[in-house]
Amino acid sequence: xxxxxxxxxxxxxxxxxxxxxxxxxxxxxxxxxxxxxxxxxxxxxxxxxxxxxxxxxxxxxxxxxxxxxxxxxxxxxxxxxxxxxxxxxxxxxxxxxxxxxxxxxxxxxxxxxxxxxxxxxxxxxxxxxxxxxxxxxxxxxxxxxxxxxxxxxxxxxxxxxxxxxxxxxxxxxxxxxxxxxxxxxxxxxxxxxxxxxxxxxxxxxxxxxxxxxxxxxxxxxxxxxxxxxxxxxxxxxxxxxxxxxxxxxxxxxxxxxxxxxxxxxxxxxxxxxxxxxxxxxxxxxxxxxxxxxxxx
Amino acid sequence: xxxxxxxxxxxxxxxxxxxxxxxxxxxxxxxxxxxxxxxxxxxxxxxxxxxxxxxxxxxxxxxxxxxxxxxxxxxxxxxxxxxxxxxxxxxxxxxxxxxxxxxxxxxxxxxxxxxxxxxxxxxxxxxxxxxxxxxxxxxxxxxxxxxxxxxxxxxxxxxxxxxxxxxxxxxxxxxxxxxxxxxxxxxxxxxxxxxxxxxxxxxxxxxxxxxxxxxxxxxxxxxxxxxxxxxxxxxxxxxxxxxxxxxxxxxxxxxxxxxxxxxxx
Numbered sequence: 001x002x003x004x005x006x007x008x009x010x011x012x013x014x015x016x017x018x019x020x021x022x023x024x025x026x027x028x029x030x031x032x033x034x035x036x037x038x039x040x041x042x043x044x045x046x047x048x049x050x051x052x053x054x055x056x057x058x059x060x061x062x063x064x065x066x067x068x069x070x071x072x073x074x075x076x077x078x079x080x081x082x083x084x085x086x087x088x089x090x091x092x093x094x095x096x097x098x099x100x101x102x103x104x105x106x107x108x109x110x111x112x113x114x115x116x117x118x119x120x121x122x123x124x125x126x127x128x129x130x131x132x133x134x135x136x137x138x139x140x141x142x143x144x145x146x147x148x149x150x151x152x153x154x155x156x157x158x159x160x161x162x163x164x165x166x167x168x169x170x171x172x173x174x175x176x177x178x179x180x181x182x183x184x185x186x187x188x189x190x191x192x193x194x195x196x197x198x199x200x201x202x203x204x205x206x207x208x209x210x211x212x213x214x215x216x217x218x219x220x221x222x223x224x225x226x227x228x229x230x231x232x233x234x235x236x237x238x239x240x241x242x243x244x245x246x247x248x249x250x251x252x253x254x255x256x257x258x259x260x261x262x263x264x265x266x267x268x269x270x271x272x273x274x275x276x277x278x279x280x281x282x283x284x285x286x287x288x289x290x291x292x293x294x295x296x
Numbered sequence: 297x298x299x300x301x302x303x304x305x306x307x308x309x310x311x312x313x314x315x316x317x318x319x320x321x322x323x324x325x326x327x328x329x330x331x332x333x334x335x336x337x338x339x340x341x342x343x344x345x346x347x348x349x350x351x352x353x354x355x356x357x358x359x360x361x362x363x364x365x366x367x368x369x370x371x372x373x374x375x376x377x378x379x380x381x382x383x384x385x386x387x388x389x390x391x392x393x394x395x396x397x398x399x400x401x402x403x404x405x406x407x408x409x410x411x412x413x414x415x416x417x418x419x420x421x422x423x424x425x426x427x428x429x430x431x432x433x434x435x436x437x438x439x440x441x442x443x444x445x446x447x448x449x450x451x452x453x454x455x456x457x458x459x460x461x462x463x464x465x466x467x468x469x470x471x472x473x474x475x476x477x478x479x480x481x482x483x484x485x486x487x488x489x490x491x492x493x494x495x496x497x498x499x500x501x502x503x504x505x506x507x508x509x510x511x512x513x514x515x516x517x518x519x520x521x522x523x524x525x526x527x528x529x530x531x532x533x534x535x536x537x538x539x540x541x542x543x544x545x546x547x548x549x550x551x552x553x554x555x556x557x558x559x560x561x
Contacts, residue, residue: 045560052405055557076405088398090306104298105406137333144402194453 002288003030004066005152005183011060014048017241021207023060028185028200035179035198035215036187042204044187045085048156051185051277052082063151078106081150085157086139089129094123095140102144110147121169135161142170146177153177153184159193171197224265227258228272229279238271245271299403299413303390303420310389311424314382317434318375318428325371326439328335329364365452368436369521372456375432376463376521377496383425383464385488390421391553392481400558408550410554418472418546425464431541452528459519466515466538467492469545476484479559512537 006028013020021043034046051062053073062069064076066126089098099118103110118125123139124205132140140160149269153174159167174197178184188194194201195215202210226247232238240256243250246263255278260269272280350361394400403413437453475481495514501512502517511517518538525533534558 049558049560052401053399053557054404074407074412076408077405080405084401086398089402090302090393090397090399102402102406103299105408121530127518145409164341186392 004028004072005030005032005064006185007061007063007066008032008047008051009061011050011062012058013050013055014058019048019207021204021265023209024209026202026209026212028183031178031181032200033174033184033198034186035194035201036204037184037189037191037194038204038266041188043207044189045156046207048154048185048187050078051154052080064189074199078148079151081145081148081153082143083141083153083155083158085160087137087139089137091130093129094125095123095127095132098129098140099125099147101146106148108148113149114143114147117146117173120173121166133161135163135164138162139166143172146173149177149180149182151182153182155184155186157188157190158186159188159190167193172189190289206244223284224261225258225281225283225284226254226261226268227281228277229256229276230253230275230277232275235275238275241271275280297320297416298441299408299416300420300423303405303417304423307386307389307395307420307424309478311428311431312388314379315428315431318432319380322375322379322432322436323327323439326368326436326443329367329440329443330445337448350526353484363525364440364446364448365405365456365525368440368444368453369456369525372436373521375436376516377492379428379460380463380467380515381485381488381492382428384467384471384492385406385485386421387468387473388481388484388488389471390417391472391475391549392484392523395479396482401560411550416551416555418549421468425461425468427460429457429464429492432533435459452525455524455528455530456521459521459524460540462516462535462542466518466545467544468544469549472549473545473552476549477554504511 004027008024008027009025011024012022024043036047038044050057051064051069053069053076056070056168065079067076067133069076093101093119098134099113099114103114114125117123119141120141121139123136123143127136129137129140136159142158143156151256155174159170162170174184184197186194186198188205198215200212200214202209202295235255235257238245239250239252239259242259242261245268247259247261247268249261251257361444389396394403404410429467440448440453470491471484474487476486476490481487495516498510498514499516500515517537518534519530520534
């Protein structure tokens, strides 16, 4: 059995009276790429900041590698690479100075890996950080987060500011780290990137965990995306029946309709067969659509 | 040690500016010492004409003012005022730095305990202040030797300039605690000037009203040059209070810093 890397039990954080997260529990196994999705304000960052001991919980427990996140943070941090959503660094420093400073916190020699990563990301380390574009600052963040070859990589909305090619390189890097054995914990509100990368996904809404599933289950087993074109004028009644069977996100145009469906496919098809169909497609929904369903 | 070195690197330009400013301040007024010594009698009349209360308020004590150290103490009290602002601003800055540059996420997710980061930051600031004090006092001593007409006791000089160290450490520690308690603080120099001037005004009010109570609320009274010139010693209870508060501020700062929530930017 794989080792548990992150274990969260009934974790709750209030900012004064304001709810951050409430009673969140889940665990992540070694070697997983775990996605954490939800809109802004759902509690993704709160959870991550708790794991990193940047903030302290109102109640509940969290551990990484079996160590308590709040009392053994420095020892955990040796094995964790973190890339925050927004990257800012000290004034007037060159990229290489910052990377050397970051590396000085670890017992190992990170310089070969830093060179490797900088080359891969096409990052010029001799430049001043102040002069860098947002995307390039982000690269500095990636390099300093991965330089010590961490066993757990925590990323909070990591791809903002990276162009699509760079995003691809970055995802390749994460996959390689994962193949090396690193566990990846990844928060995002951009569902396609979670979809591309993750094995399992947790969906967060208003500070609560509302679903936790394997990516494959979430996409393939549960939901179908259906689009149809019909000449039957009184199709609305049939579509209403389908909604009652478990359709969601129903969008009806003049003579076409689309929806996602979870339920008995045969029963739905029986209803559809009464319509004069011109066209019918059944496909895997992308996560975006599944997600909208949860947020209706 | 890496945090300590980084902090000193970050502050070195500011430190240099403060040292240059403070030594220039000291140096500019010292040449007036011979002229001052020549005109003691007319100065006495002039100061009497200003009225006793005003001269007392700004810390001129007739008993001690008319020696080389008396005049020096008067100049030095303004150096202490400025150096106090430096120390308080440094205390605020050293903790608020991560807020200002939004680097808390970077620094506090590294494998270093918050206590260790705090202690290294505090040490970096203390080193900067010790460097400031050493240079400023050396320049004062050299220029005093160069310009003083009468001889003066080196021991008294050293006792007098030790007030700068106590004062800076006190305000530095206060700055650290304030910054730890106010995590959103970014503007440090304005706050430092405000708090230091408040203490100074309290000191002036304490001198004017001769109200004993005020003395307990201003560090300018805890480490007071005039008292040292008259008694060749500190007032023991004020000294003890000042040092104790300095330690309390630093420990309280650590307690707050260890447990405070660091919010995203």
